[in-house]
Amino acid sequence: MIAARAGYRHSADTIAKIRASNLGKKHKPMPESAKRKLSIAGAETIKRWRKRIEHLDRLGRLWKFRSTWELRFAQKLDVAELTWSFEPHRLLLSTGRVYVPDFWVEEWATYVEIKGFDGWGSKGKWQQAQTDGHPILLISDIETEIHTLNES
DSSP states (O other), X not given: OOOSSTTOOOOHHHHHHHHHHHTTOOOOOOOHHHHHHHHHHHHHHHHHHHOOEEEEOTTSOEEEESSHHHHXXXXXXXXXXXXXXXXXXXXXXXXXXXXXXXXXXTTTTEEEEEOSSTTTTOHHHHHHHHHTTOOEEEESOHHHHHHHHHHO
16 A cells, blocks of 8 residues: 555555556656665664663563653653553554554553653644544653642
């Protein structure tokens, strides 16, 4: 299936239209220098993705995070002795996109999205998930939020 962007799938009708519009078109071959640049850039991206921050939680489970924000939040959950999982579910949104929240906290019965800087412009997915009825909490200030949530 053809994907326009991560987590989004075209309908069968749209795919048929794309294929029909591309029939008979001749594309100029990509020069070797461009192919090399593309493959080098792809390899660098994969290397960045593979770098993960490891954390052994209070239950002895090993987790790998992409950011120190996620690590700090996990450490705070461990100190608070809360049961949590990292990226345990993929939520299918009503828009057809897929959303993977950062954490599921069992005692709160809530998904938690960690954003180091109030959202980073990706508010669309988590807001849509909230609209679709999924319990999601956005946290941008880890220190304050954990303390507040544990008191309530």
